[in-house]
Amino acid sequence: MHTDFIPAASAIVGSEALLTGLAALPYFKDWRGRYSGEAIAVVFPANTQQVSDIVKLCAAQQIAIVPQGGNTSLCGASVPLPEGRQIVLNLSLMNQIRAMDAINYTLTVEAGCKLASLYDAAEQANRLFPLGLTAIAPHCEIGGNLSTNAGGIGVLRYGSARDLVLGLEVVLPDGRIWNGLRSLRKDNTGYDLKQLFIGAEGTLGIITAAVLKLFPRPQATATACVAIASPEVAVRLLSNIRATCGQALSGFEIISRNCLDLVFKHIEDTQEPFKRKYDWYLLIKVDDVLQHSPEAMLRNGLLNFGGEVLTFDIANDVQKAEKWWKLRKNISEAQKREGISIKHDVAVPVSRAAEFITQASAALRGRFAGVRIVAFGHMGDGNIHYNASMPEVSENLVFIEQQEHQVNRIVYEVVARLGGTISAEHGLGQLKREAIKDYKAPLELELMRTIKQALDPQGLMNPGKVI
Numbered sequence: 001m002h003t004d005f006i007p008a009a010s011a012i013v014g015s016e017a018l019l020t021g022l023a024a025l026p027y028f029k030d031w032r033g034r035y036s037g038e039a040i041a042v043v044f045p046a047n048t049q050q051v052s053d054i055v056k057l058c059a060a061q062q063i064a065i066v067p068q069g070g071n072t073s074l075c076g077a078s079v080p081l082p083e084g085r086q087i088v089l090n091l092s093l094m095n096q097i098r099a100m101d102a103i104n105y106t107l108t109v110e111a112g113c114k115l116a117s118l119y120d121a122a123e124q125a126n127r128l129f130p131l132g133l134t135a136i137a138p139h140c141e142i143g144g145n146l147s148t149n150a151g152g153i154g155v156l157r158y159g160s161a162r163d164l165v166l167g168l169e170v171v172l173p174d175g176r177i178w179n180g181l182r183s184l185r186k187d188n189t190g191y192d193l194k195q196l197f198i199g200a201e202g203t204l205g206i207i208t209a210a211v212l213k214l215f216p217r218p219q220a221t222a223t224a225c226v227a228i229a230s231p232e233v234a235v236r237l238l239s240n241i242r243a244t245c246g247q248a249l250s251g252f253e254i255i256s257r258n259c260l261d262l263v264f265k266h267i268e269d270t271q272e273p274f275k276r277k278y279d280w281y282l283l284i285k286v287d288d289v290l291q292h293s294p295e296a297m298l299r300n301g302l303l304n305f306g307g308e309v310l311t312f313d314i315a316n317d318v319q320k321a322e323k324w325w326k327l328r329k330n331i332s333e334a335q336k337r338e339g340i341s342i343k344h345d346v347a348v349p350v351s352r353a354a355e356f357i358t359q360a361s362a363a364l365r366g367r368f369a370g371v372r373i374v375a376f377g378h379m380g381d382g383n384i385h386y387n388a389s390m391p392e393v394s395e396n397l398v399f400i401e402q403q404e405h406q407v408n409r410i411v412y413e414v415v416a417r418l419g420g421t422i423s424a425e426h427g428l429g430q431l432k433r434e435a436i437k438d439y440k441a442p443l444e445l446e447l448m449r450t451i452k453q454a455l456d457p458q459g460l461m462n463p464g465k466v467i
């Protein structure tokens, strides 16, 4: 049935850059092992022209395209559907740094660059690329980060992926190449087209390269590990500490007791931060390029806040801070080892983050006795990862099969009441494609469909995702 595609595609990328059969299977399955599909082949273009030629071939043969980077999506966005005439277009071979302009504070890179390699490139030029997905940075790729508008630690200071881009190169669904690789900080010449492709999860075109913003590299850094009694205290402390530390505040993460118990169970060489156990912890990071002492800023901020801080400790050496950050970075991995759960990646206004945790937890506990809630995340920007499971791992398959819809409904209703969003940073993918219809205004959905129709009238770009 697809006999025409394989030889024609091989002629474009070379037969060694095209996988079928058993070798292709890992690319059809997502990181969580929740979604897997089928495709004619996985194709690995080496440059933008090859991407364009493959896209033209697909358009001519009515074959859909699933763009793929590091395949670390947590919502089934980067894998093919179970059926359909589609290919996976994996960008990993396009991993060149095209230009470093340290004076303009910009880095021009191809879509397949691993995020970790961009941290290194920036560091070599004494600059910082601040997109803080450190736990997954060796695996995810910048094309995927931009297509999901990734967030991570540091959004409260630097913004999410969307805020870190000056220009893009995109292959459109008809194969034409749009070269928007401008490195300008100001450009008011009409619609900001690049923003359409950022966060589109591969449904509008294929990002092949980007101009990224760099920042001065902090010269001093300190992390505080803080024990508190409740998320309400966290919200107030955040507001206070922002006033003390200003722009130097670059991370404010919340971790619940359940998260730490999972990390200690599954991740080697991890320890309690304090002698006794607490219900809630914060990791607060401050760094600065100036001569101010981040440690002094943090200490003043915490002491000024008074008795609601149960205890705290500050690390200004990297090894000690890394021990704490290891706890935070390994929560997802520990959860994965524990087994499946019902995951949420929600955001509410920062001032309402505690209300979200309290109200959603009360509602879930009222409906599902004994439910285990693993809550953690980027408190500094109102983004809470909020996962529910049964305490007995063996009960989870049935729990998810029978109750996922109900659990989602309870959580999303609280989110909606508080003016939040059901996807803060992971995107919609397949996972939330249906649910979003209930939580986005009909007019917004109509505008999204209009844009999709205008750019991809044949519906060949990542079908079954987002919209």
Ligand SMILES: Cc1cc2nc3c(=O)[nH]c(=O)nc-3n(C[C@H](O)[C@H](O)[C@H](O)COP(=O)(O)OP(=O)(O)OC[C@H]3O[C@@H](n4cnc5c(N)ncnc54)[C@H](O)[C@@H]3O)c2cc1C
Pocket: 031, 066, 067, 068, 069, 070, 071, 072, 073, 074, 077, 078, 091, 111, 132, 133, 135, 136, 139, 140, 141, 142, 143, 144, 145, 146, 147, 148, 149, 150, 151, 152, 153, 200, 201, 202, 203, 205, 206, 207, 208, 332, 333, 425, 426, 462, 465
């Ligand atoms: C342990 C772990 C921790 C994580 N932590 C975070 C976190 O802190 N913050 C966060 O935001 N996310 C996080 N994620 C989610 C995930 O890593 C991000 O969404 C990441 O940006 C995806 O990058 P990727 O290269 O793996 O993209 P993929 O998963 O391959 O693709 C993601 C989406 O982008 C599309 N896509 C990929 N490349 C392109 C391209 N070049 N052009 C057009 N479309 C493309 C795909 O079709 C898909 O829709 C985490 C995931 C894991 C497993």
